[in-house]
Amino acid sequence: MAKLPLADWHPGLSVDCVIFGFHNGALKVLLLQMQGMDKWALPGGFVRKAEDVDEAAVRVLEERTGLKEIFLEQYRLFGQAGRSTTEHARVLHQNGWLDEEDLAWFQQRFVSAGYYALVEYSKVSAPRADYFSSACEWWPLERLPDLMLDHSSLLDAALAALRLHLNHKPVGLSLLPEQFTMPELQQLYEAILGKSLDRRNFQRRMLGYGILCRTGERRRGGAHKAPWLYEFEEEAYEQALQSGLGSTW
């Protein structure tokens, strides 16, 4: 039985993590399948009374992916009164995964802090399911399974937040190899935005941010003219993460 030491946990509060994985130009999302159900769920968990909510999200991310020190951003508290239905708790209880006291805990009203992360998913050797789940898998955004609760809105809102993020903060560090070409960087932006971008405008805008350094070398081996290799200027990149990209007021 999953006997939680209930007194140690903050009542009515959970975290849910939308973990976007990028690899080979495609964006996927990490989902768990609930024990005894067809429905899938975002990786999530409860918050210890002695723990920052941000720490709880870091813990969930690490438990599922083994990854630490990943860019993880809180994007919204989901607090609708009717959001925490208890169908999954009844199923878990019927199948012996929750005892009576745990069931009462699961049947409280929960508000949930939404976090999103962006990881290079080839670095996640084996995503791990939690106690309440039978599987943990990457799913492509354009072909998602049925999600429980309001997790489908949580996911949509995370994607919208990530897209907005592209307008004022840099992305790419730890997602791309140390040296990359402009087309590879553009592919990352296109995967997140879900649309094609104009090559010349993209290059002009990215160079205008002042966070890229051209190495002086070219990627060899392609059919086209060999493209220049770039690196992030880490100091300027960190600065832009703090204070925003150049096009802000």
Place this chain on the structure above:
Amino acid sequence: MAKLPLADWHPGLSVDCVIFGFHNGALKVLLLQMQGMDKWALPGGFVRKAEDVDEAAVRVLEERTGLKEIFLEQYRLFGQAGRSTTEHARVLHQNGWLDEEDLAWFQQRFVSAGYYALVEYSKVSAPRADYFSSACEWWPLERLPDLMLDHSSLLDAALAALRLHLNHKPVGLSLLPEQFTMPELQQLYEAILGKSLDRRNFQRRMLGYGILCRTGERRRGGAHKAPWLYEFEEEAYEQALQSGLGSTW
């Protein structure tokens, strides 16, 4: 005594509202003074179990200002484990504003959802203190009193969120008169950003957003050449609130 029907409220959860007031080119913030204390606080409250967290914030805003249908944005959940110190609860208890049971409620660990609003403060006829407060007043940002708990970080983070907002969403509707000049709009942006902007760049960028319509009339009576009057194109403005301003990807 302030006997709260405690069973009706979501445990360990509050909302705090950073209400920015704009008037005559200056930005202020609405604060409450706690009963029996020198310290001031952001207007806030608890969340009913049957109430959306967003609804609780709307209720707090209306209770303090009398204003409804104000742009109110949730910007972050504040969830640090050590944030909810209980000094104010002890003072309220000692002075007879909280009985024993209420004191225990106030001494829980609380996480708080931060919201910010931007209002034309001449429309707030008389800001109203709540039960736990002795005063409710507008304070200029550059001369704030001592704030309780982590309310000073909540306020800083709200201002940062509002400034970021300027980069991708329009502001001004309901803050400026129906018709306004470009210098008046610039003054609003400068008050929020806390810095001067270049007149020509500001005008070019604002017109580029496509949310303004020049009325064909000019403001009379100034010492300088009479400036054009503008209005917001409400449909384009609403569209930009939904999908972001033109400079987004």
